[in-house]
Amino acid sequence: MHRLLAMLWLALLLGAACYLIAGWRDSAGRVDTDLLALLPRDERRPMLETALKALAAQGERQLALLVSARDDATTRRAASEVREALAGLGLTEQGAGAVFPGDFYFPYRQGLLTVADREWLATATPEAATARALNLAYALFTPSNVPWQSDPYGFFGDWLKSLGEATPLRPSNGELMLEHDGRPYVALTYALPQSAFAGDFQQKLVARLDAARDRVHALDPQAHFLAAGVVLHAAAAARQAEGEMSLIGLGSLLGTFFLIGFVFQSARALKLIAVSLVSGTVAALFAAFLLFERVHAVTLVFGVSLIGVAVDYAILVFAQHLGNEEPVWERYRRLLPTLGMVLLTPALAYLALALTPFPGLKQMATFAVCGIFGAWASVVCFYPYLLPATLPLPGNAGPVMRLLARWPRWRNTGKCWGLALCLAAAMAGGLAQLRTNDDIRGLFSGNATLMAEHRQVADILHLPSPAQMFLLSADTPEALLQNEEALIERLRPFVAANRIGGYEAVSRWLPSEARQRQARVLRERLRVSNARIGEELELSAGWDEEASSDGVLTADAWLASPVSMPFRALWLGAMPDGEGSAPRHASMVLLKSLADRDTAAALAGLAHAIPGVEWVDQTREISALMARYRELLTQTLLFACLAVPFLLYPFFGRRVWRIVVPVLIAGGATLAVMGYLGIPLQLLSILALLLTLGMGIDYAIFLQARQTHAHTLLATTLAASLTLLSFGLLALSGTPALHALGLTVTLGVALSWLLTPVFMQKN
Amino acid sequence: MKTSPSWFAKCLFAALTLCLALPSQAADLLAEVRARLVLTPVTQGEFQQTRQLARIKKPLISTGRFLVVRDAGVIWENLAPIEQTMRLTKNEILQTGDGGTLMRLSTDKEPVVGIINDILFGVLAGEFETLARRFTYDGKVEGDTWRLGFKPRDANLARLIETLSLAGGRDIEQVEIRSAAGDVTRIEFKAQTHANEVSAEIRKRFE
Numbered sequence: 026m027h028r029l030l031a032m033l034w035l036a037l038l039l040g041a042a043c044y045l046i047a048g049w050r051d052s053a054g055r056v057d058t059d060l061l062a063l064l065p066r067d068e069r070r071p072m073l074e075t076a077l078k079a080l081a082a083q084g085e086r087q088l089a090l091l092v093s094a095r096d097d098a099t100t101r102r103a104a105s106e107v108r109e110a111l112a113g114l115g116l117t118e119q120g121a122g123a124v125f126p127g128d129f130y131f132p133y134r135q136g137l138l139t140v141a142d143r144e145w146l147a148t149a150t151p152e153a154a155t156a157r158a159l160n161l162a163y164a165l166f167t168p169s170n171v172p173w174q175s176d177p178y179g180f181f182g183d184w185l186k187s188l189g190e191a192t193p194l195r196p197s198n199g200e201l202m203l204e205h206d207g208r209p210y211v212a213l214t215y216a217l218p219q220s221a222f223a224g225d226f227q228q229k230l231v232a233r234l235d236a237a238r239d240r241v242h243a244l245d246p247q248a249h250f251l252a253a254g255v256v257l258h259a260a261a262a263a264r265q266a267e268g269e270m271s272l273i274g275l276g277s278l279l280g281t282f283f284l285i286g287f288v289f290q291s292a293r294a295l296k297l298i299a300v301s302l303v304s305g306t307v308a309a310l311f312a313a314f315l316l317f318e319r320v321h322a323v324t325l326v327f328g329v330s331l332i333g334v335a336v337d338y339a340i341l342v343f344a345q346h347l348g349n350e351e352p353v354w355e356r357y358r359r360l361l362p363t364l365g366m367v368l369l370t371p372a373l374a375y376l377a378l379a380l381t382p383f384p385g386l387k388q389m390a391t392f393a394v395c396g397i398f399g400a401w402a403s404v405v406c407f408y409p410y411l412l413p414a415t416l417p418l419p420g421n422a423g424p425v426m427r428l429l430a431r432w433p434r435w436r437n438t439g440k441c442w443g444l445a446l447c448l449a450a451a452m453a454g455g456l457a458q459l460r461t462n463d464d465i466r467g468l469f470s471g472n473a474t475l476m477a478e479h480r481q482v483a484d485i486l487h488l489p490s491p492a493q494m495f496l497l498s499a500d501t502p503e504a505l506l507q508n509e510e511a512l513i514e515r516l517r518p519f520v521a522a523n524r525i526g527g528y529e530a531v532s533r534w535l536p537s538e539a540r541q542r543q544a545r546v547l548r549e550r551l552r553v554s555n556a557r558i559g560e561e562l563e564l565s566a567g568w569d570e571e572a573s574s575d576g577v578l579t580a581d582a583w584l585a586s587p588v589s590m591p592f593r594a595l596w597l598g599a600m601p602d603g604e605g606s607a608p609r610h611a612s613m614v615l616l617k618s619l620a621d622r623d624t625a626a627a628l629a630g631l632a633h634a635i636p637g638v639e640w641v642d643q644t645r646e647i648s649a650l651m652a653r654y655r656e657l658l659t660q661t662l663l664f665a666c667l668a669v670p671f672l673l674y675p676f677f678g679r680r681v682w683r684i685v686v687p688v689l690i691a692g693g694a695t696l697a698v699m700g701y702l703g704i705p706l707q708l709l710s711i712l713a714l715l716l717t718l719g720m721g722i723d724y725a726i727f728l729q730a731r732q733t734h735a736h737t738l739l740a741t742t743l744a745a746s747l748t749l750l751s752f753g754l755l756a757l758s759g760t761p762a763l764h765a766l767g768l769t770v771t772l773g774v775a776l777s778w779l780l781t782p783v784f785m786q787k788n
Numbered sequence: 789m790k791t792s793p794s795w796f797a798k799c800l801f802a803a804l805t806l807c808l809a810l811p812s813q814a815a816d817l818l819a820e821v822r823a824r825l826v827l828t829p830v831t832q833g834e835f836q837q838t839r840q841l842a843r844i845k846k847p848l849i850s851t852g853r854f855l856v857v858r859d860a861g862v863i864w865e866n867l868a869p870i871e872q873t874m875r876l877t878k879n880e881i882l883q884t885g886d887g888g889t890l891m892r893l894s895t896d897k898e899p900v901v902g903i904i905n906d907i908l909f910g911v912l913a914g915e916f917e918t919l920a921r922r923f924t925y926d927g928k929v930e931g932d933t934w935r936l937g938f939k940p941r942d943a944n945l946a947r948l949i950e951t952l953s954l955a956g957g958r959d960i961e962q963v964e965i966r967s968a969a970g971d972v973t974r975i976e977f978k979a980q981t982h983a984n985e986v987s988a989e990i991r992k993r994f995e
Contacts, residue, residue, distance in 0.1 A: 160872050160885050162841060163850045165864055165965075165973060168881075168893065168904050170947045172842040172969040179891075195900060199942065563846040 031406040038304050038399075041311035048314065056263075057319035072600055072611050073496055073641060079594050080491050080613070088116070088230075088254035089482055090213040090237075094245040097209045103241045103248055104200060104211035110237035114230060115218035126534075127170060127185050129588040133578040134171075134181040135548060136541025140517075142180045146547045154178065154554035159561065174568065177558065178551070191529065193487055205485045208249070212486065217256060227260035253482035261472040265759050266322035270329050273754040277332040278302075280750045284743055285336070289343055297411045298339045301400040305335040308399025309392045317388055323760055324388045330767065331393055333751025334371065334720065335400035337744040338364065341727050342408055344740025357409050366676070367723045368401045370669075374719030377661055378712055381654050385762075386712070429738040432782040448694075455697025462705030463651040464644075489529045489615035493625060495632060496639040498611040502580040505610045506537035508637050512614060515631050519624065526618030531596050535583045542577075655708040662715055666692075669722060677729055683784045684729055688721035691776035698772055709765045716766075717773030720748060725781050738782055745778035817927055818916045821934045825914050826958045826982055830990065831856045833959075833980035837866070842970030854977075856913045857986055860994040864912075876905055876912075877994055903945065911952060911963055923952065932957045 092107055094100045108118075130137060138146065149157075158177040167173060169182035176182055189195075193203040194212055201212045219226055234257075238250045285298055309328055313320045345360055375397070378390035435441055483490070495512060499505040509532035519525045536544075555569040583589050584596065597611040619625060625642060632640035666689060670681045677684060692714050699706065724741040752774065755767030832855045839848040852867040861877040872885040881901055883891040895902035903922070910919040916936070919925070922945060923938035938952040950966040956977075963975040 156870070156885060157890070159870055160883070160890055163837075163839065163848055163866055163870055163872070164883070165837065165874060165975075166904070166908065167967065167969070167971060168900070168948075170967070170969050173971055174841060174843050189900075562844060562848070564844060 027406075027409070031410070034402055034406045038307055038403075041307050045307065045310055045314065055314065055319050056325070057321045072498060072597070072609070073639075075600055076494075076496055076597055076611065076613050076641075077491075077643075079597060082594075084491075085255050086217040088215040088217060088252070088256055089486065090215070090234075090253075091210050091249065091251040091482055091485055092213065092241055093205075093208045093210040093249040094241070095247065099245055099248075100202075100209045100211050101200060103244050103250075104213060106240040106244060107213060107237040107250075110240055111215070111233050114226075114233060116215040117218070119214045119216055126188055126588050129586050130181075130185070130578070131171065131175075132576060133541070134176065134184070136544045136577060137184045137536065138180055138544040138547065139183045139187045142178075142183050143544065143547060146180075146550060149550070151553035151557065154551055155557045155561075158554065158558050162558075162562065174564075177555075177569075188534065190527070191487075191533065193485075203485070210249070210485065217254075227256055227263060230256060231260045251478055251482050251485070253479040257475055258472060258479075261475055262760075263322060265472075266326050269326045269758050269760075269763075270322075272757065273326065273751065274329040274332065276754045277329065277747070277751045281332065281336050281747055284747065285340065285343075288739065288743060289347075291343075293411060294339075294343055297342075297404070297408060298336055300407060300411065301339050301403045302332060302335055304403035305331070305396040305400030308402075309396030312395035313388065313392050316391060321385055321388060323385060323763060324392050326758060326760070327389045327755070327763055327766070328392045328396060330751040330755040331396050333748040334393075335397060336747055337720075337723065338367070338401050338404040339408075340740050340744045340747075341367065342404055342412070344727075344743075346412065347739075353409050353412055361405070362676075363726065364401070364405060366726055368398070370722050370726075371397060371716070371719035373665075374715045377658065377665075377715050380661075381658070381708070381712075382650065383654075429742065429782060432738075432785075434785065435783050452693050452697040455700035456693070457700065458703075459696055459700035460703075460705045461652070461655065462707050463648045463655060484618070487526065487617055489527075489617045490619065491615065492644050493616055493619055493628070493640075493642045495614040495616075495628075496611065496641050497614065497637055498609040498639075499637045500607070500609060502610050503538055505612055505637075506532045506535065506580070507539055508635055509612060509614060510537055510540060511635050512631065512638055515634070516614075516628075519628070524619075524621075524624040524627075525616050528617065529592070529595065529615040531592055531612050534589065534592055535578060535580060538577055538579070651708050655706075655711055658708065658711040658715070662711055662718070665715065665718060669718075673722075673726070680729055680786065683786060684722060684725035687780035687784045688718055688725060688777050691721055691773055691780050692717060694776050695769060695773040699769070704765075704768070707765065709762055710769045713766050713769030714773060716770055717777060720745075720770075720774055721777030721781070724777060725784075728781055728785055738785075741778065741781070745774055748774050749778075817929070817936075818920060818925070820929045821927070821936060822914070822916065824929070824932060824934060824957060825960070827858070827914060828982035828984050829858050830983040830986055831913070831959070831980060832983075834978045836976045836978070838974045840972040840974075854912065855990065855993070857990060857994065858913060860986070860991070862909060862912050863993060875994070876908055878905075881905060881908075904948075907949070907952070911954065911965070912960075914960055919952070 090107060092100060092103045094103045157179070161167065161177065161179050162173055167179075167182070169176070169179075169185065171181055193205070194201045195203065201214075203210050203212065217226070217230075234252055241248045241250045281298065281302075282295060286295055309331070313324065313328075342360065342364070345356060372394050375390045375393040378386045378393070381387065482488070497505060497508050497512065499508050509530050513528065513530055513532065516525065516528050520527055532540075551569075558564070559566065559568050580596075584593065589596075595613045595615065597613065599608040599610050616628070619628075625645075629640040629642065632638045666685075670685050673681050673684060695714065695717065696706070699710065704710075724745060727741055728738060749771055752767045752770040755763055756771055758764050758767060832853065834851065834853050836849065836851050839850075841848065850866045850869060852865045854865065855863040861875060864874040864876070866872045866874075870885070872883060872890065875882045875884075878895075880892060880894040881904065882889065882893075893901040893904075895905065906918050907922070909915055916925075919938055922942065923940055925936055925938045927934060927936035933956065935955045936953070938954075940946040940949055947968050950968050951964075952966075953962075953964040954960055955962040959977060959980045961977055963973075963977075965973045965975075967973075
């Protein structure tokens, strides 16, 4: 029976390994370094989900560069240098040679009016209108490429000019240029040939960009070279993840093999450790690549830190064999229930991670549970075959064991209680200072320098921010555009008061048919002045007819034209709105440089005033979600603390308190230390405490389950120190989320390990 | 004092290297024309503007007076048949008529305005080097008179202006602007006078 199970497990492992090896190249391309992918998605709002995806897809393959040198000519030279440096990468340059909006909109011009002209037209007298047109006719020059007769009042010219306000970039001798702070800038925008997350390409691109930067600085040491793009963050994240994986992985592996080799001095023991580590890795990777379309680099970094946890089982098993002369199978049978129990607690703790709505944490949980299970299953299945008949009591472990045997023990004495009270007071002091922080930005922030550069580029190019936006929906495209126009009407005072820098909306480029009709109706007011102008300029009767016979611009026509290209991401089109209901048309309105929180609140208020408009404040919503889950998980944690004693009672009877108390104190003390150090409590700290609870209880179970305390203590000490090593290394991670996780677990495990022997029963 | 000729030569050499980017024969042409022009800080006079709008038979003839202050800008006053004034300064184009401000285009809001500003100033004040940055040119000089034709270098500018032509002697006497849209403006300057001092009164008009 056991042999069959072992064979089955071996076959499974081999199969999984083959799967991984066969798909290796493909899998490497599926490693994701996008920190945003770790953020939760709001399943209750499928439309928002699609909106964000569309924005991400639009942004993912974009790379924007800004080059500026001392003068116009040098700046242009610098831009050519950059172009040369990036040649051959397969990048597609965009922007230059773009479509001229004027050509596309010309046939629809009768329906297009700026706000100012609409207002002017509503009140203008025939005299004023005649004067306006004649002034333009007699002017020295018309600053648009439309003949006077096609736009006698200049309305179309004004409208085109208003489009220009959407971006400061202007074509100039083949470059897209702008002026910022008195400096000339050339903007180079590129579309990447492949996903921003393809590893090889990323590194190649970053190297070329560095070369381009050097060339620009060689031209003018004071030159500005700014780059922004998801790909840069992805490359930085990949580099960081790679470095951290090798640091944590190498550190943990070396530590593991050194300590185990030193303590047990058995090659077979090392073999079993290696087998359990390899099977854990195979199981975890297999599950991750099978279940997830993209595996995040942060998951892998976190996964590497599980080495310290995965070796625990093997170590605990070895400990039972030290100086034990029983036949291997005999020992095995006696150990099996304990082994089952110790799998359960950490697995349950990691499963709690999977309950959160954070895709990143779900993936980490899956990875962890499968990895731990893999390591455990190999220990359970293979150890009767791999383990030596007996492990000699190691000579060099003697001093360690003697030290542990002299560990302070809890006694029911006044001195102990006094000490306990003092410690409790100190803990209460720390807990009182504990703050919470659910700001998502603190958790999944990217590289700070890159972020600053990104912000600078967004600022110079007047790019809207995707962090806050309006999401609009309606039954028809026309109704949607009308909603947008109603919203923009209310946004205008915010722009005038400088509370927002501006907005980006489809209706700016594609007025609703109602608005176009309104413009035509307003133009009816020009009949008198048209006649007078005709007389004045000796125009043939009906000269204004040609101008008014053209068509209405529809969403379909607009979407079909390249003119809509930069704004298509804002137009989400028809999309399902929950199950069973008819599809709705949706769009986004993005904002530029939002001034402050008060403005955000006022804007949120606007959404209530217009039907079908929703205010989306991603950072805030995710932070609120984090807070909600922090509270939920705190309750889970408290519940687990209460439930564990009952679960363990059947096995340990009244000794249960010896298992639970040290772990609970360790948890409380961890929180207290965080309070004193000013580390805020957040979702991940709670999760880390859950993990600590799982691991701490494991150690305690092992210590209580066997009477050979000294050996087991040695094993737990080893296990704990390897876990400490792994998570301690994880605390060095530059990803704040992993740093928080590593730090809390390190603290918690260290304290559990120090405290557990204190409550051990005396032999 | 002894060093001054060599200093001058160096400057000249520097200027020449700067000009190397342009066709050298053409650079000479601009210099030749400039040498014939009387360029003083202030030039003013009268103009007759004939505008031939695309598809419209009647030529729109207007007359008025102009004022060029080299370091400040241009004031272009249409007096008949309608009254309107266009003022070009470094940062904006301001058009005023009997109804008050008709149009105010500022360079910081709309960079194209800066280009239009440059071109109009180049044409009306004889700043040919400014024009040469954006236009290719040819022309000829015969005795005291000259003729210059400009074509945009940049495709985007070509969508606005087809050609610029200038002709004159000591002063710029004729200007023709052909817009890409098909409107043609011809300007004849008359009664031009020059001054070396910018009076306070004139200065005030540019404030």
